[in-house]
Amino acid sequence: MKQTNNNEETAAANERPGAPALEKGLDLLEALADEPEGLTQKALAERVSRSVSEIFRMLGVLEQRGYVRRDPLTNLYALTLRMFELANRHPPMRRLQRAALHTMERLADTIGHSCHLVAMNGDRMMVISQAEPQHRAMGWSVKLGASFALSSHYASARVIAAFQQQDRQLDMVKAMAEHDGSPTTEKIMRRLAAIAEAGNDVSSSEASNGVIDISFPVLNHFNQAVAALTVPFMSHVDGGYQPQDLVPIVGKAAREISVAIGAMIEE
Structure with missing residues (x-):
């Protein structure tokens, strides 16, 4: 009944x-x-x-x-x-932080790894929210409030750039190429296209040895990335999840945050 x-x-x-x-x-x-x-x-x-x-x-x-x-x-x-x-009674950045925090805390506790949310702050990237698992005393994490240059070496930057309108994406790619020095805009564009097709970026960190970055876009109602939810995965000696196990879990969390800020996402 x-x-x-x-x-x-x-x-x-x-x-x-x-x-x-x-x-x-x-x-x-x-x-x-x-x-x-x-x-x-x-x-x-x-x-x-x-x-x-x-x-x-x-x-x-x-x-x-x-x-x-x-x-x-x-x-x-x-x-x-x-x-x-x-709209300005609830600034977008603060609204995004509020929408993300509970989901991120639940994600960190579920997977046993930290996670962080990165958004653009002017021409730089900033960690605007961060969560760590409560049941682990040690782990790898990124500091809340940390600011980074817009570089193709960061998974969060690549993910944010991969989900932008063409003009905005090109501006970001030019800034990346100028900062990084060696990669051409064409090479970066090919990399972003692959990320957009996959819907995420799972790759070895180009900033820290032994870390695998698992990064998904947080989308607005225009399906453009306003932030990237990233898990820096480092293997635990006692086993646990593997990177491929975390991809659907992190993706679900990113979709939850996206929906909370107004994205229309079909499951």
């Missing part, structure tokens, strides 16, 4: 109706976000495939709440800075 109830609850959840008014409002906001100069009510209705009468009241509410404004001279509707203000 309990199994039947669970099945019924799942079916009910799958059939749960949407929120048409909310969807309509989000459609309007997203359409206006693509048009910094603004749109007339008629053009906006056409953009979201609705009638003028359908969006009339919704626009009024959004204007009243300060999310959009209407230019009285041109009748063009445009976004205000209200969305920006809301």
Whole structure:
């Protein structure tokens, strides 16, 4: 009987109706976000495939709440800075750290190895979160707050660069090649393409002997990497996991963090 109830609850959840008014409002906001100069009510209705009468009241509410404004001279509707203000109540870096910490602590305890989260900080990389297993007194870890140059020698840098839009990726690759000296941009690009195809980077560390880096991207809602979740694996004398065992576990943790910050990832 309990199994039947669970099945019924799942079916009910799958059939749960949407929120048409909310969807309509989000459609309007997203359409206006693509048009910094603004749109007339008629053009906006056409953009979201609705009638003028359908969006009339919704626009009024959004204007009243300060999310959009209407230019009285041109009748063009445009976004205000209200969305920006809301977003900055929770700075992206802090939001990412909060979303990641619990998952990272659980990951470290499960696998018996430390893990760290690296994000871009200007033109450098920074360790913005770090977790260590509670049941091990010794291990290899990266210091929280550590800052590194953007280099193709770091797995986290390669993973972040591998999951970027083309222009941004090219800028990062040029910076890597300039810093590293020897590798050409073409060589780095080939390496990033392989990482993007695999979905991760599992390779011997080029910074520390005896360490295998297992690194996955943390993605935003545009499927671009905002960070890299990395486990620096060093064999324990008492056995335990092997690197290939950790790949799906680390990947699952990275997906959890990605979903928590808004990524749409299909299992």
